[in-house]
């Protein structure tokens with residue numbers, strides 16, 4: 001107690017002495033001398049200071065400073081860990097909340113063993129007007145900026161590695177938080193402005209396809225996304241093509257949705273029937289953004305599968321639609337040289353009906369067969385709709401699925417009818433599959449009889 005008392009009195013007398021010295025110097029020493037003394041002191045402290053501070057203002061002239069914007073995105077999540085006041089917000093196009101550093105708050109960070117400190121500051125524009133001599137700055141009510149401080153000896157690393165890293169990370173963070181958009185074509189053969197928020201909720205965890213195929217697809221996409229260096233090294237365009245084929249209702253469109261959600265890529269739905277001609281097709285491809293999926297559904301129905309001679313004829317006749325050779329030229333030419341990190345997907349119900357030129361190796365990297373519902377896909381659907389992973393009727397259903405051709409869409413349709421009562425619902429599925437089995441067996445017999453009849457007729 002006595003110790004703290006004596007400490008207090010020492011502090012008080014020191015403060016009193018400082019005030020006395022100050023008033024004496026103010027009164028007896030000329031102002032210029034004091035200024036000179038302080039600036040000397042300041043220069044001395046600068047020489048001995050080990051810290052370097054970079055100032056990153058919000059604007060550079062009229063345009064936004066990209067480093068400032070990157071710092072905002074990069075520091076947002078980190079701010080929640082160390083700052084005492086954090087800003088939170090969400091716009092319509094954001095998937096989740098985004099965070100930001102509040103004014104005067106500090107955020108510590110570490111990069112390859114180097115510690116740095118960020119501080120977010122705002123000053124009234126009036127007080128900084130002279131500092132900027134800049135009309136735009138003077139029109140703004142406040143100047144916002146970050147200060148980034150670190151030890152002088154790490155200057156090179158901060159400029160050459162850390163700041164580029166912050167820019168890269170910020171880009172990825174922004175993209176991760178952006179909701180997937182669906183772009184469609186308007187009547188003039190342009191992409192509609194801005195696209196709409198993609199509302200599909202299908203993901204790889206809810207997609208009911210064979211478990212092995214699902215794993216293969218996810219691995220393939222992971223490899224593609226991380227493949228920047230590989231594609232650069234091999235001189236290949238950073239693109240990947242998938243052909244999805246299978247009967248209606250087996251999940252081709254659902255798989256596209258799951259891929260877009262997994263990669264967080266926008267979808268460009270290219271309906272070839274509304275594209276004016278080959279030239280419009282080129283312009284549409286040029287107008288796409290990177291990190292996106294170009295989808296052409298039912299390719300066998302939307303494009304005339306004519307050969308190159310017929311193409312020429314069609315163009316000469318003024319029948320100016322997109323032609324097969326126009327499409328192939330775009331894929332081989334424009335598609336491979338403009339943009340990066342792009343995926344192209346064709347879907348069809350009849351792979352056999354496609355022109356072999358489309359299937360040639362190198363055009364579509366992966367052919368994915370989506371087939372009728374097997375037991376592994378059924379288990380996924382039962383979990384999605386009924387929330388169960390096992391049931392005594394599963395064995396019976398597994399047996400039936402070996403003999404019956406039923407699509408996941410049909411099973412999903414049955415499951416949704418009575419999803420509140422799992423037992424009853426599964427019993428209904430057993431009945432449904434039984435009936436389908438009988439029907440399919442009958443159809444097969446009828447078909448055989450017809451074929452025999454035709455063969456008999458031929459013999460006669």
Ligand SMILES: Nc1ncnc2c1ncn2[C@@H]1O[C@H](COP(=O)(O)OP(=O)(O)OP(=O)(O)O)[C@@H](O)[C@H]1O
Pocket residue numbers: 206207208209246247248249250251252253254255349408409410412
């Ligand atoms: N594999 C699947 N996993 C989960 N749901 C599925 C699957 N396949 C179909 N479904 C359900 O059936 C509906 C229709 O499926 P989808 O549109 O994906 O089929 P498709 O193969 O694209 O058919 P089409 O050839 O007619 O375009 C989906 O909205 C979904 O509810």
Ligand SMILES: [Mg+2]
Pocket residue numbers: 252253254297347
């Ligand atoms: Mg479809």
